[in-house]
Amino acid sequence: MSERARVAALLAGTVFGAGLSIARMTDPRKVLNFLDLTGHWDGSLLFVLGGAVVVAFAGYRIVLGRATPLFDDRFHLPASTSIDAALIGGAVLFGIGWGLAGYCPGPAIASLGLHDPEAAWFVPALAVGALTHRWRERRRGEASREPSSSP
Amino acid sequence: MTPFTPIAALVGGLLIGLAAVLLLWLDGRIAGVSGIGGRLWFARSGDRWWRVLFLAGLVLGAWGSNVLGVAQAPARSGFPPGLLVAAGLLVGYGTSLENGCTSGHGVCGIARLSRRSLVATAVFLVTAFATTFVARHLFQVAGS
Numbered sequence: 572m573s574e575r576a577r578v579a580a581l582l583a584g585t586v587f588g589a590g591l592s593i594a595r596m597t598d599p600r601k602v603l604n605f606l607d608l609t610g611h612w613d614g615s616l617l618f619v620l621g622g623a624v625v626v627a628f629a630g631y632r633i634v635l636g637r638a639t640p641l642f643d644d645r646f647h648l649p650a651s652t653s654i655d656a657a658l659i660g661g662a663v664l665f666g667i668g669w670g671l672a673g674y675c676p677g678p679a680i681a682s683l684g685l686h687d688p689e690a691a692w693f694v695p696a697l698a699v700g701a702l703t704h705r706w707r708e709r710r711r712g713e714a715s716r717e718p719s720s721s722p
Numbered sequence: 723m724t725p726f727t728p729i730a731a732l733v734g735g736l737l738i739g740l741a742a743v744l745l746l747w748l749d750g751r752i753a754g755v756s757g758i759g760g761r762l763w764f765a766r767s768g769d770r771w772w773r774v775l776f777l778a779g780l781v782l783g784a785w786g787s788n789v790l791g792v793a794q795a796p797a798r799s800g801f802p803p804g805l806l807v808a809a810g811l812l813v814g815y816g817t818s819l820e821n822g823c824t825s826g827h828g829v830c831g832i833a834r835l836s837r838r839s840l841v842a843t844a845v846f847l848v849t850a851f852a853t854t855f856v857a858r859h860l861f862q863v864a865g866s
Contacts, residue, residue, distance in 0.1 A: 572769070576748065580772035583753060586779075587780055588782060590733075593733055599798055606853075622735025622736045622738070634743060640748060642748050649838075666848070676817060677823070684784035689806055
């Protein structure tokens with residue numbers, strides 16, 4: 572991957588982090604007040620999601636009409652199309668964690684730039700949770716490649 | 723209570739969409755934070771740095787917005803740290819298992835009209851609605 576591609580990733584991340592914090596999605600109270608349908612409901616998150624999806628939908632149409640991205644030789648798009656237990660189970664676990672504390676991964680990481688003391692608890696746990704799953708996946712992958720090593 | 727802020731929400735949302743388009747147009751990548759971060763550890767060296775820089779950008783963008791006065795630091799206090807850790811573990815494991823979070827499935831996936839992402843987004847939203855109801859109204863969990 573070229574130097575330019577890395578600078579582009581930094582640029583995109585910076586715009587993303589600015590968007591999250593300007594939209595105040597880095598404030599977990601605002602997120603939970605959206606998720607709390609029976610409380611003092613705050614619908615701001617719908618405008619965040621709506622604005623982001625409309626721009627991404629239109630922009631993706633134009634970008635994917637090109638043969639390749641500007642700084643890479645191909646588009647890296649998810650190949651999987653199956654709706655399986657991992658998708659549903661993972662979404663349930665994520666929904667529980669999100670509804671409990673009001674942080675999803677993007678805003679939690681961006682909050683590190685806002686000196687949010689809560690992010691210092693949440694983000695390391697986020698990393699441990701994700702690594703635990705990836706580590707289990709790798710072990711399963713190795714076990715299935717070497718059936719003789721299992722008892 | 724938090725005030726309804728549709729203008730700030732819309733401006734922020736447009737920037738998030740713009741960031742997603744930039745990353746696909748320039749690098750050919752989906753702007754899914756859990757996927758970018760989760761594949762960091764086991765990534766090959768050539769695949770690692772753009773991930774680090776994207777995540778650094780998230781922090782930098784929030785920091786810069788705060789310095790420029792267009793974003794404030796959140797100030798919730800009294801929320802139990804144990805619940806923050808439990809929630810972090812669940813969000814980390816869950817988003818890795820379902821291959822996406824609010825950004826990857828909720829924004830980029832829906833923009834691609836991916837059926838997987840539509841289903842995942844519906845499931846995590848409904849689960850989060852139910853969880854927030856139980857936590858706040860049955861167990862009185864809240865910071866202020």
